[in-house]
């Protein structure tokens with residue numbers, strides 16, 4: 001399994017892995033010697049796109065059955081089949097559940113098989129997008145991605161997602177709760193609810209409970225920790241903020257992509273909020289969570305630098321907004337032109353060096369705010385959900401704090417890292433860096 005892109009793709013891969021595993025397959029660490037190579041692909045930016053084509057091309061003589069799915073499968077099915085005859089299966093974003101059957105067919109017929117349901121047909125489908133009963137293989141036994149909806153209706157001007165993931169389709173409320181129960185029974189301690197815009201959960205199902213209600217139901221189901229992504233600022237409602245603050249299992253970490261701090265650019269991006277509105281939302285979330293007595297909220301965001309026509313003044317407004325919020329983390333991207341999106345029609349003559357220079361200034365500011373954010377935890381105790389030992393040091397435990405901070409603590413001499421995996425322990429923080437905290441087990 002080779003996965004590119006977002007958490008939705010990671011979740012799709014876990015489902016595919018589970019289905020193939022149930023049929024006797026076994027995941028291997030390297031494509032060398034694999035019988036089947038499944039790519040779950042991303043085309044949100046050009047770099048991911050190019051990497052996929054390069055990697056698939058290099059497998060020409062591998063002898064393996066190569067299956068390409070995900071967002072590029074959806075977008076380029078015909079091209080993939082025509083240009084890359086060694087690709088045995090192409091499947092779209094709505095066809096994950098049929099992959100085992102497609103692989104079987106390709107092996108039996110020795111001919112390429114393509115199955116891509118169009119976004120329009122998927123929108124008409126009666127059954128939910130994902131089967132809540134399907135087998136699943138998770139990266140960590142104690143963590144689960146739980147998609148509550150697929151697709152996106154927002155059509156931000158730069159973004160390809162609505163074209164490759166189709167319209168919003170919510171998983172039925174009962175299915176999400178059933179899956180939550182199944183995951184808890186299976187030892188899961190932390191669930192991350194997934195959707196391109198979780199705030200519009202349930203809108204496509206008439207008379208259906210909406211996101212705030214779902215948050216409360218899953219948050220009060222007995223799960224230890226609950227997270228969710230992604231929230232579109234324009235749809236973040238007061239009742240959702242209340243649930244976020246009040247339900248103890250919901251962790252105080254909010255990923256709220258802002259994209260830009262300039263109202264002019266935000267309007268061009270079709271984001272449908274202003275910088276002022278965004279800051280108001282941050283304030284209300286912060287004060288609601290504080291009033292509920294939780295840890296301070298770790299705000300994270302996505303920002304695009306170099307949107308067509310972005311001026312120095314626009315960019316300075318982005319810097320000012322980022323400074324005002326004090327993000328604990330920010331994913332910063334240079335604008336990447338995507339064919340078929342409205343923004344692709346706008347040419348831009350801003351030199352690449354200028355965009356790079358803006359990007360570097362933003363990264364520097366975000367590093368500073370991440371460092372600042374972490375300082376407040378010095379000499380405090382934080383509950384940590386441990387993942388196991390740190391990748392760099394087997395004697396060091398690694399886990400996550402409530403704000404999703406990476407936290408390290410030395411492994412006690414008489415213990416194994418596996419004794420801690422998936423378990424919560426309090427840690428006294430003694431060191432606060434930009435991207436991690438360090439402390440001692442209490």
Ligand code: SAH
Nearest residue numbers: 158159196230257302303333334335336338
């Ligand atoms: N649905 C989520 C995430 C979408 S893709 C959301 O709305 O927040 C993840 C991030 O990729 C986006 O938030 C955006 O910052 C970035 N992105 C999307 N299209 C892009 C493009 N054409 N160029 C650069 N970054 C892009």
Ligand code: SF4
Nearest residue numbers: 152154155156159161
């Ligand atoms: Fe893309 Fe906007 Fe939808 Fe996010 S909300 S997936 S950025 S179109």
